[in-house]
Amino acid sequence: MGAEPLTTTLPRERATGTATAVAHPNIALIKYWGKSDETLFLPRTDSLSMTLDIFPTTTRVRLAPAAGEDTVVFNGEHATGEPAHRITAFLDLVRERAGSTDRAVVDTVNTVPTGAGLASSASGFAALAVAASAAYGLDGDPRALSRLARRGSGSASRSLFADFAVWHAGTDDLSSYAEPVEASADLDPALVVAVVNAGPKEVSSRTAMRRTMDTSPLYEPWALSSAADLSDMRAALVRGDLAAVGEIAERNALGMHATMLAARPAVRYLSPASLTVLDSVLELRRAGVLAHVTMDAGPNVKVLCRRADADRVAATVRAAAQGGAVHIAGPGPGARLLIEDER
Numbered sequence: 211m212g213a214e215p216l217t218t219t220l221p222r223e224r225a226t227g228t229a230t231a232v233a234h235p236n237i238a239l240i241k242y243w244g245k246s247d248e249t250l251f252l253p254r255t256d257s258l259s260m261t262l263d264i265f266p267t268t269t270r271v272r273l274a275p276a277a278g279e280d281t282v283v284f285n286g287e288h289a290t291g292e293p294a295h296r297i298t299a300f301l302d303l304v305r306e307r308a309g310s311t312d313r314a315v316v317d318t319v320n321t322v323p324t325g326a327g328l329a330s331s332a333s334g335f336a337a338l339a340v341a342a343s344a345a346y347g348l349d350g351d352p353r354a355l356s357r358l359a360r361r362g363s364g365s366a367s368r369s370l371f372a373d374f375a376v377w378h379a380g381t382d383d384l385s386s387y388a389e390p391v392e393a394s395a396d397l398d399p400a401l402v403v404a405v406v407n408a409g410p411k412e413v414s415s416r417t418a419m420r421r422t423m424d425t426s427p428l429y430e431p432w433a434l435s436s437a438a439d440l441s442d443m444r445a446a447l448v449r450g451d452l453a454a455v456g457e458i459a460e461r462n463a464l465g466m467h468a469t470m471l472a473a474r475p476a477v478r479y480l481s482p483a484s485l486t487v488l489d490s491v492l493e494l495r496r497a498g499v500l501a502h503v504t505m506d507a508g509p510n511v512k513v514l515c516r517r518a519d520a521d522r523v524a525a526t527v528r529a530a531a532q533g534g535a536v537h538i539a540g541p542g543p544g545a546r547l548l549i550e551d552e553r
C-alpha cells in the first residue's frame with residue numbers, strides 16, 4: 211500500500227487564479243488530542259491516521275481581484291458566521307504568503323451525508339489548502355501543503371496523504387507536518403462507521419481538548435503512553451499485523467476518552483448507544499472476528515476489521531446502532547488537484 215504522491219505541483223509563477231481540489235476524511239488510529247500552541251496548531255503529541263475512500267470534499271477557489279471580501283459557498287448555500295470566518299482567516303494566511311491582496315470565491319461541496327457524524331474539517335481544509343495554494347501560486351510540495359492545511363484544522367494535515375499518515379507534532383511551524391507511513395499490503399483493512407447519534411455536539415473538540423489538557427490529571431500519562439502506542443503501531447503496520455493495529459488503536463482511543471472523563475468538568479462524548487456498539491464488537495471478537503473500535507469527539511463508533519469481514523461487522527453493528535446508518539470505508543487516496551476535464 212504505497213503513498214500516493216500529489217499528482218500535480220505548480221511552480222510559484224504559475225498561479226492559476228482558479229483551482230479545484232478533492233480530499234477525503236481521515237480517522238486517527240493514534241489520536242491528536244491537545245495543542246502545545248493554539249495559534250500555530252502545534253499538537254502536543256504525534257498522531258497517525260487512515261485516510262478513507264468515502265465522502266470526499268471538492269473545493270474550488272477562484273480569485274476575485276475586484277471583490278471587497280471573500281465569498282464562501284458551502285453545498286450551494288452562501289456561508290456566513292464562524293464557518294465563513296474560519297475560511298477567510300485561512301485565506302488571509304495564504305494571501306500573506308503569496309504576497310496577494312486578492313479576495314476569492316470558495317465553492318465547497320461536501321459529500322458526507324447530513325448527519326453522517328464524520329467531521330468535514332479534515333477533508334475540507336486539506337482540499338482548501340491544495341486548491342488555494344494552486345490558485346494563489348504557493349508551493350505545491352506535499353509537506354508545505356500539509357503544514358498549511360494544519361493551520362485550518364489540525365487533523366487536515368493528515369488528509370493530504372493516501373492510506374496511512376503520521377503527523378509529527380514538531381516544535382514550530384516548519385517541523386509540524388504529516389507524511390505517509392509505510393504499511394504492508396497484507397493489511398487489507400476496512401473501517402465500519404456506525405452512526406449512533408448525528409446531533410450537534412455539546413462541546414467542540416477544540417474546547418474539549420483545551421479543557422482536558424488544562425484540568426485532567428490523566429492527560430500527561432496518556433500523552434506519554436501515546437508516544438509508545440505510535441511506535442508500536444508503526445511496527446504493526448509494517449508487518450501487516452491488523453490484530454495489533456486494532457488493539458493499539460482501541461487502547462489509544464479509550465485512553466483519550468479516559469482523559470476527557472477525568473477533565474473538570476468532565477467531557478463525555480460516548481452515549482449509551484456507543485457502549486451498545488462497543489459491546490457488539492466484543493461479541494464479534496468472542497466469535498473469532500477480528501474487530502476493534504475507535505471513537506472521536508462524538509458518540510459514533512468506527513470499527514477496524516478485515517475487508518473480508520466488513521459486511522458481517524456492518525450487519526452486527528447496524529443491529530446494535532439502534533437505527534443509525536452504517537458506512538464501510540477502505541483506505542483512501544491523498545488530496546489532489548483536479549484537472550478541468552475531470553470536473
Ligand code: 2P0
Nearest residue numbers: 238241242363364365415416506507
Ligand atoms: C484526531 N480529533 O486525531 C482527533 C481525535 C478528534 C478526536 O482531530 O482544533 O477538528 O481544528 O485542530 O482537527 C478533531 O479535532 O481540531 C480531531 P482543531 P480538529 O482526529
